[in-house]
Amino acid sequence: MxxxxxxxxxxxxxxxxxxxxxxxxxxxxxxxxxxxxxxxxxxxxxxxxxxxxxxxxxxxxxxxxxxxxxxxxxxxxxxxxxxxRGWWHAYNEVFTGAFVGLEADASSLRAFQALLVPGLLQTERYTHQVIRAMRPDADETEIQRRVAARMLRQELLTDPSPPQYWAVIDEAVIHRRVGGPEVMAEQLARLLELAELPHVTIQVVPFGAGAHAGMEGPFLILGFPEQADPDVVYVDSTPSGFYLEMPPDVHRYSMMFDHLRAAALKPDDTLELIAEAAGRLPLLRKD
Missing domain, CATH: 1.10.260.40 (lambda repressor-like DNA-binding domains)
Known part of the structure; x- marks a missing residue:
């Protein structure tokens, strides 16, 4: 499409x-x-x-x-x-609002996350642990349903015509051992793998950068190919998140993202940092 x-x-x-x-x-x-x-x-x-x-x-x-x-x-x-109806309507109890539909149509996605790996870059086991932690009263059926929905979302990055995806994450994300050492080692390996895709860029804002433009919270800027469809900012700071479409708001977040990219390590240096963090974790067991 x-x-x-x-x-x-x-x-x-x-x-x-x-x-x-x-x-x-x-x-x-x-x-x-x-x-x-x-x-x-x-x-x-x-x-x-x-x-x-x-x-x-x-x-x-x-x-x-x-x-x-x-x-x-x-x-x-x-x-x-x-x-x-898009594929996501089969998961209407998981996806609320227009977020997934907009994401599916975007030609560019610029994401910032300070606490966890962005959803499109998560492994299945990492996703499971995150959802379980965020929804402690959910039963296993609901958790598995949400995990499956997120895995389907990730097919966007392997689409024949994928969006340009640029993620900036805080260094804390790669050190927080979500699910334990094995889950985290698998997740870091996944980041290194995805970063090899020509349309995916990953940067880490190091602890040494101090205060930075993303300290307000996570956000995603969705860009679209047609001039008739202006950019949208999705701010993930409430249970359902909210959207900003007014040009001054979109411009502000675009500037924030530019400042974050400037404060972050270069992509190659980022991959070195992720690889070093992975090297300090136990090797994945083959059995």
């Missing part, structure tokens, strides 16, 4: 167009709701991409906004395509 052509991005693009056309028609959300005999909150949720919209509703809205002909039909078709 071409990057940026999935249902989540299409819904986001449609929402943006509907908002732009309403404003061009000089109508308020309340006026649209009144004329279409629906709640203003429904129109608001459609325009923010929080809910899907039927092709019929889109056609009614566009007629109200004075759009006709091929332009209207193109947006109605976009509404049809936006209603298709």
């Amino acid at each position: 071409t990057r940026g052509q999935g249902p989540t991005v299409r819904r986001r693009r449609l929402a943006s167009e509907l908002r732009r056309l309403r404003e061009a028609a000089d109508l308020t959300i309340d006026e649209v709701g009144e004329k279409l005999e629906c709640s203003a909150s429904k129109i608001s949720r459609i325009e923010t991409g929080h809910v899907g919209v039927t092709p019929r509703d889109v056609r009614d809205m566009l007629e109200l906004y004075g759009l006709a002909g091929d332009e209207r039909e193109a947006l109605v078709q976009l509404a049809r395509e936006a209603r298709k």
Whole structure:
């Protein structure tokens, strides 16, 4: 699938167009709701991409906004395509919000993590230990379900047309023995393996860097190939996380990421540090 052509991005693009056309028609959300005999909150949720919209509703809205002909039909078709279900819908009890759909369509991903290995780079055993620690009251069935979902997410990096992935992690991540020495040795080996991929870059911010731009918390910047789909920042600081789409916010986090890259070890030096950390751990048993 071409990057940026999935249902989540299409819904986001449609929402943006509907908002732009309403404003061009000089109508308020309340006026649209009144004329279409629906709640203003429904129109608001459609325009923010929080809910899907039927092709019929889109056609009614566009007629109200004075759009006709091929332009209207193109947006109605976009509404049809936006209603298709991605693979992640089979895990709707695991994935909340639009995060995985946006991730699947991104052409670039810039991640910072201070506490744990980013999800796309985790081994299965590391993931299991992290989820068990973060959800101590979850039963094994739920944990395995979440692990399986994360493993499916990771197929993104081996896709025939993968996104450019750049991860900056704090040095604490490679020293924290999640799951014990064997699990951690396997995880560090995985980082070294993935870093060999041409579209994956990993950097570590060393302890010696002192205070740095990422101390506010983990975040991910998702970039998309089409100009109509501006970058999004996902801030992972709440149970469900939240999104920032306003240009000043996206610019701020882009600057933060640039400062983190500058403070971090160069990629080759990073791999040396990871290899040294792995060398201090017991070798993986072959039995």
